[in-house]
Amino acid sequence: MTPFTLSFQIEDFKPEHKPRWKEINEAWVSKDFYMEEIDHLHCSHPEQSILAGGGQILVATVDGLVVGTVGLLKEENNVFEVIKMAVDTEYRGHGIGKALCMAAIEKARTLNANRLYLYSNTKAVPAINLYRKLGFKETPLGPQEFERADIRMEIQIGT
Numbered sequence: 136m137t138p139f140t141l142s143f144q145i146e147d148f149k150p151e152h153k154p155r156w157k158e159i160n161e162a163w164v165s166k167d168f169y170m171e172e173i174d175h176l177h178c179s180h181p182e183q184s185i186l187a188g189g190g191q192i193l194v195a196t197v198d199g200l201v202v203g204t205v206g207l208l209k210e211e212n213n214v215f216e217v218i219k220m221a222v223d224t225e226y227r228g229h230g231i232g233k234a235l236c237m238a239a240i241e242k243a244r245t246l247n248a249n250r251l252y253l254y255s256n257t258k259a260v261p262a263i264n265l266y267r268k269l270g271f272k273e274t275p276l277g278p279q280e281f282e283r284a285d286i287r288m289e290i291q292i293g294t
Contacts, residue, residue, distance in 0.1 A: 141229040145238040148192035155201035163221040167258055168283045193238050195231045202226040205235040207243055215243050217253040236269055249293035254284035
């Protein structure tokens with residue numbers, strides 16, 4: 136089989152993206168873990184839980200279909216948490232996750248962020264490797280909302 140290049144775009148979240156935002160994120164969480172209260176909030180009400188507080192959501196689309204997601208949850212003036220980074224299983228292996236993460240970093244820069252952090256689980260080896268390649272460094276886990284989280288990573292992106 137010949138490998139092919141998939142054409143996709145990264146764009147800002149629109150209300151019509153919400154069903155796929157929820158579907159993609161619930162699928163990846165439920166595959167290896169269980170949906171926690173905070174997952175339900177972010178998946179079902181991203182307008183209130185992410186966007187209303189100054190956060191951002193980006194989606195990757197292929198022919199108008201949302202195939203990947205990433206959110207930036209504003210924590211304080213110059214700090215954002217990277218959340219709900221996911222790519223539909225049928226579209227993995229085409230660089231969509233990397234493009235989404237890089238776009239999130241760039242979007243955070245435009246929002247004057249100087250630091251991004253994220254929580255993950257070491258079972259997500261490809262994701263952890265991607266974060267490391269993009270410059271995220273492991274930091275102490277500390278208190279956090281997710282029972283499944285066993286790693287915290289962050290990156291300095293500004294002054």
